Amino acid sequence: VSPSDRERHACCQAHGPRARTATAGARSLYGAARVSAARAVIAEAVVAEPGAFTAEDLHATPTVRSAGVGLATVYRALAAMQDAGAIAPVGERGGSALLARCTRGDHHHHFVCTSCGSVAGVDCPLGDAARDSVERDGRLVTRHEITLYGLCATCRASGGDA
Amino acid sequence: VSPSDRERHACCQAHGPRARTATAGARSLYGAARVSAARAVIAEAVVAEPGAFTAEDLHATPTVRSAGVGLATVYRALAAMQDAGAIAPVGERGGSALLARCTRGDHHHHFVCTSCGSVAGVDCPLGDAARDSVERDGRLVTRHEITLYGLCATCRASGGDA
DNA sequence: GTATGTGCAAACCTTTTGCACCAAC
DNA sequence: GTTGGTGCAAAAGGTTTGCACATAC
Numbered sequence: 583v584s585p586s587d588r589e590r591h592a593c594c595q596a597h598g599p600r601a602r603t604a605t606a607g608a609r610s611l612y613g614a615a616r617v618s619a620a621r622a623v624i625a626e627a628v629v630a631e632p633g634a635f636t637a638e639d640l641h642a643t644p645t646v647r648s649a650g651v652g653l654a655t656v657y658r659a660l661a662a663m664q665d666a667g668a669i670a671p672v673g674e675r676g677g678s679a680l681l682a683r684c685t686r687g688d689h690h691h692h693f694v695c696t697s698c699g700s701v702a703g704v705d706c707p708l709g710d711a712a713r714d715s716v717e718r719d720g721r722l723v724t725r726h727e728i729t730l731y732g733l734c735a736t737c738r739a740s741g742g743d744a
Numbered sequence: 745v746s747p748s749d750r751e752r753h754a755c756c757q758a759h760g761p762r763a764r765t766a767t768a769g770a771r772s773l774y775g776a777a778r779v780s781a782a783r784a785v786i787a788e789a790v791v792a793e794p795g796a797f798t799a800e801d802l803h804a805t806p807t808v809r810s811a812g813v814g815l816a817t818v819y820r821a822l823a824a825m826q827d828a829g830a831i832a833p834v835g836e837r838g839g840s841a842l843l844a845r846c847t848r849g850d851h852h853h854h855f856v857c858t859s860c861g862s863v864a865g866v867d868c869p870l871g872d873a874a875r876d877s878v879e880r881d882g883r884l885v886t887r888h889e890i891t892l893y894g895l896c897a898t899c900r901a902s903g904g905d906a
Numbered sequence: 907g908t909a910t911g912t913g914c915a916a917a918c919c920t921t922t923t924g925c926a927c928c929a930a931c
Numbered sequence: 932g933t934t935g936g937t938g939c940a941a942a943a944g945g946t947t948t949g950c951a952c953a954t955a956c
Binding site for chain 2: 673693695696702704705707708709712713715716719720721722723724725726727728729730731732733734735738739
């Protein structure tokens with residue numbers, strides 16, 4: 583499915599030398615890939631998104647829709663962002679992949695509020711002890727996927743229906 | 745691989761008074777749901793599966809295919825098993841959902857060998873400290889998904905390409 | 907100048923569903 | 932006898948891709 587390293591969590595790589603223009607802000611989201619007008623608009627929509635989102639969510643955004651950007655282009659741009667480590671999959675909603683922006687560059691995971699969709703980065707809870715326990719029988723752990731779900735502080739305070 | 749160890753499932757509700765027939769062995773996989781001839785065959789294929797599998801994998805099995813069981817029926821049976829807690833999703837392969845049998849009834853997660861597809865249950869590595877750390881800001885963690893990937897002892901010993 | 911992105915629409919593919927029928931309980 | 936499972940085929944629906952054109956670098 584993903585031939586490249588669309589799974590890594592390397593959000594912030596060194597930026598190339600470039601003046602700060604409209605597309606310059608988007609550049610970091612795409613890594614080394616080219617930044618077209620459509621991609622700049624999509625990046626803008628991603629940054630404006632408060633929490634988790636689907637490709638369709640972005641495509642339905644006024645910003646993106648009014649720019650006449652096609653849904654296929656959104657998918658391709660999101661794949662590029664994922665390759666760059668700027669976004670990561672955080673689950674699914676109604677059969678569509680849920681994505682969220684990675685705002686930290688170190689190894690981490692995500693907490694997703696099931697009520698409002700807000701996302702928070704969390705430290706990796708997989709300690710050496712747990713890892714050793716799994717590898718004790720000769721196994722080698724090369725990768726892991728961890729996502730936490732629940733209620734954020736705001737939704738929890740308002741009864742979980744906000 | 746041994747078709748006779750079918751003890752201890754999450755869904756292991758008290759079995760009704762019933763002779764041990766072919767469908768009796770499958771009963772625990774389906775919980776309270778009905779067990780038809782087709783479902784018995786599908787259960788047999790699931791138990792015979794050494795590791796992770798897709799719906800199509802099972803459907804392509806000689807046992808299932810020769811019984812004339814439809815793919816839709818396989819999907820519906822797998823959904824029933826999942827409801828009963830007898831199997832669980834452990835990732836995806838080529839766009840298809842990967843499932844694996846749960847052989848322990850307590851809260852646990854899965855290690856999947858990316859080389860041979862074998863699956864092992866692992867204790868939940870999410871300790872109280874990690875959980876408290878996430879909930880410190882007022883959040884409430886209600887659910888989490890954890891899956892580990894890597895090489896099993898056998899594949900690791902044979903260079904990981906087995 | 908060339909490699910890469912875009913838009914459109916069709917293709918893809920896994921999974922779900924409607925329906926008539928049959929079987930488990 | 933009723934409820935729930937089955938098979939077939941068609942539908943659903945998210946994601947991908949082919950192609951001709953445009954554009955970032």
